[in-house]
Amino acid sequence: MKLPNELKIGLTVVLAGIIFYVGIRFFRDLPIFGQASVYHTELMNSSGLVTGNIVAVNGVGVGSITEVQLTLTGAYISFSVQDDVTLTEGTTASAGGFGLVSSMQLNLSLGPPDAPVYVPGSLIPSAVQSDILTDLANRTPAVLSRVDTVLAGSSQAISAATALLAGPEGQMQQTLTSIRNSSDALHAILMAEQGSLQSVLQGLEDLTDTAEAFTEDSLGTTTAKLKEVIAQLSGNLDVLESTTNELNTLLSSINQGKGTLGKLATDDSLYFELKGASAALRRILENFEEDPRQYLEHLKLIDFF
Amino acid sequence: MPSIVLRITQPFFDIGRFTMLMSSAFMSLREMGTYWQNFQIQLVRIGIDSIPIVALAAAFSGAVTTVQTAYQLVSPLIPPRIIGAVVVPSLTMELGAVVTGFILSGRVGARIAAELGTMRVTEQIDALEAMGLNSIGYLIVPRVLAGIVMLPVLYVAACLVGIVGGIVSAELTGVVSTGEFIQGAREHWNFFGPYFGLIKAFVFGFLITAVSCYIGYYTKGGADGVGRSTTRAAVMSCVLILVADLILAILLL
Amino acid sequence: MIQVQNIYKSFSGRTVLRDVSLDIQEGSTQAIIGQSGSGKSVLMKHLIGLLRPDQGRVLVDDVDIGTIDYQQLRKIRRQFGVLFQGGALFDSMDAFENIAFPLRTFTTKTDEEVRHEVQKCLDLVRLSNIGTKKTDELSGGMRKRVALARAIALRPRYIIYDEPTSGLDPETSNTINDLIKGLAHQLEITSIVVTHDMHSVLQIADRVAFIHNTRMHWNGTVDELHESSDQILRAFVKANEYIIAPRYSSNNQESSEATQ
Secondary structure (H helix, E strand, C coil): CCCCHHHHHHHHHHHHHHHHHHHHHHHCCCCCCCCEEEEEEEECCCCCCCCCCEEEECCEEEEEEEEEEECCCCEEEEEEEECCCCCECCCEEEEECCCCCCCCEEEEECCCCCCCECCCCCEECECCCCCHHHHHHHHHHHHHHHHHHHHHHHHHHHHHHHHHCCCCCHHHHHHHHHHHHHHHHHHHHHHHHHHHHHHHHHHHHHHHHHHHHCCHHHHHHHHHHHHHHHHHHHHHHHHHHHHHHHHHHHHHHHHHCCCHHHHHHHCCHHHHHHHHHHHHHHHHHHHHHHCHHHCCCCCHHHHHC | CCHHHHHHHHHHHHHHHHHHHHHHHHHHHHHHHHHHHHHHHHHHHHHHHHHHHHHHHHHHHHHHHHHHHHHHCCCCCCCCCHHHHHHHHHHHHHHHHHHHHHHHHHHHHHHHHHHHHHHHHCCHHHHHHHCCCCHHHHHHHHHHHHHHHHHHHHHHHHHHHHHHHHHHHHHHHCCCCHHHHHHHHHHCCCCCHHHHHHHHHHHHHHHHHHHHHHHHHCCCCCHHHHHHHHHHHHHHHHHHHHHHHHHHHHHHC | CEEEEEEEEEECCEEEEEEEEEEECCCCEEEEEECCCCCHHHHHHHHCCCCCCCEEEEEECCEECCCCCHHHHHHHHCCEEEECCCCCCCCCCEHHHHHHHHHHHHCCCCHHHHHHHHHHHHHHCCCCCCCCCEHHHCCHHHHHHHHHHHHHCCCCCEEEEECCCCCCCHHHHHHHHHHHHHHHHHCCCEEEEEECCHHHHHHHCCEEEEEECCEEEEEEEHHHHHHCCCHHHHHHHHHHHHHHHHHHHCCCHHHHHHCC
16 A cells, blocks of 8 residues: 555654654653652752662652752752642652662652642652761760660669568569569560661661761761760669669569469560560670771771771 | 865855755745655655654664663762663763754765756756746755654654663663663753754754755756765765754853 | 846856857747857756856846846746757656656646646647657657757747757657747747758748857848858857758667667
8 A cells, every 4th residue: 555645754753753652651760641749848968960860768769859950048949740649748858869870769658648738849858868877966865865765664673673672572573563564665675676776877887988077076976976876875774784783683682482483483485575675785785886987888987096 | 267266165156056945845835735745755765665764763872872871880979870870861961852953964965966967967947947937946945844844753753762772772771771871861861851852853854855956957968967066965964964063052051 | 028138057167158149039939059078968958947147147028037036937847848958858757657747736727627738739740649658768859859848838938958969869859840930830939959960950040149159149030141252150150060961861860779
């Protein structure tokens, strides 16, 4: 069949246009037909974001940056987001990525789903600029205070137990339950926080990939913060140790006793749990104190320690 | 005039005459309605008829770029998806437009120069003019416009076929899977890349057709002159593509 | 009426025309003769503004075509039909399309009317059944006749023949000469014949202009030519007769056309 020229040309041009459009949408990971809405944000520091960088929610690309402009106070960034992603109030934007192997991206941390929705064109607030170091410094005390609370509860219970050793047997049961609950909680927290502490330290390691961002000042601050954290942990460890010692004493006096006290003596899992929990915490700290390079092996400036 | 002076002034003379020819062509644009039929024929000849050879060249460029990139990535630290991140921008920003341009220099540039050169030496151009027709509007405008319109179209075809060629060769040699290839390309997608390629194709389309028209239109001598014009058109188009490629890269990147 | 007034033309330092003047009367057949390279083709190109003189003027109906703008020049050119030396048929089209081309481009005639006009032109040049032949399938004489049909398609006021008989065998040359004469008569056309073929000049021309060594050497009627005692002119005419003589002896039409 011989097509007329007009038709051939028309088909070719239109087809090329479609391929161009679809190709760009495909490689930008945008929906081919869905419309993307444009939002804006203002960052103190664009961290090298450029037009075309991915906009991600939980690491999933949902759009791309359409414009980056310099303003007096930072960088004004316009970005498009797929229509099926709703940005609710509470959503914050921050620059992320390490720029070395993977490119920079704009991370969105979504607000609660039931919050009012930002209409396209709104200004999304930027997340408080927090790097991993600040994160570490901010998160560690929170962990410690939780450990503290539990330890306090547990030592209270133990002192109560000690005090009640001379008391009637009926209250003994209650006290032992209290001790058990406390130690369970302590164990759980330590296990959980061991993970999060490690991930914080892991983050620090990752951060060394962008070591050029460090200045000596910020390194000094970091060192100070880390030492402070370690001191706090050690202090708490002392408390835990003394508590454990007290508990040991308690247990030996129970062992010497009779009746329900004898029951407690055979239930040595309680003892091991407490001991194990304290050991876990101790291990992390010892590891870190003995060899910080294990966690910060790429950070050359750590030699200043 | 001594020949050395002529040699020095010749390029300026050519540039001047080329500029005048193009401004005449531009002035003839309003008569476009008269030459519509010719424009269509040129769109088919320059554009559609070139698709197979452009696609062939692009497919091989994509495949070769992929295999060579894979060969050079010896470090286990570099993920293989980087191949996609190298091949796709190479095609969209550089190879797609330049390969298309080179192919068209040989195929279309030489043809235009031969056609117009023959028309010149057999007085067909004079015949057009003697009839009261605007030979520039009739012969040059449709060709240059067709080049400007069709080169971007061919560029898109070249990119598509090139990327597919790259993916196919990656799968066949097993250096990287299609998924990883595309993921790499997406991760390092350059927003401006395809538009840059399109601008290049547009400029190349103008250069190839305009320069070949110029050389053909001012052919002197008989069959020998036509032969010389044909070679010159192909060579000049290639050289101008390289120069324009560099200038555009400096100006736009 | 076409008036050439004291024109000079040179190409890259080489003078081709020097102080050439010529008046071409309405309705007459003017021959321009001269040796090859004497500048007669250059003079011909000045008549339709394909070249512009370095000095002097070319007036067509009192309009100086050297100074008017391109659009006006194109309008004036449409009053001319030109038969180029090799025919200058557009090889991208077949014979019919070549003749129809000016009609389709410059008139609003329907396809049927165009077909009719083309047939009329073909009748005038005494051709038939060449319609869809490719231009390279035509013999030299047919090419000239198709080109002539194309030149007269728009019924021009002036028709210029550039070496109409060159490369043709004598018989075909005679046919073309008859055509030129006939067309001048039938269409009441002003003809300008640029040639070095004296035989053809004597058959068709009313007036003769002889260009020699870049200058207008001699200008007059055919009768005056016969009586002229100008040595250079006589030498040119005589030399031509020698060239013509052996060609008359050849009756092989094919071989002479093959050299076209």
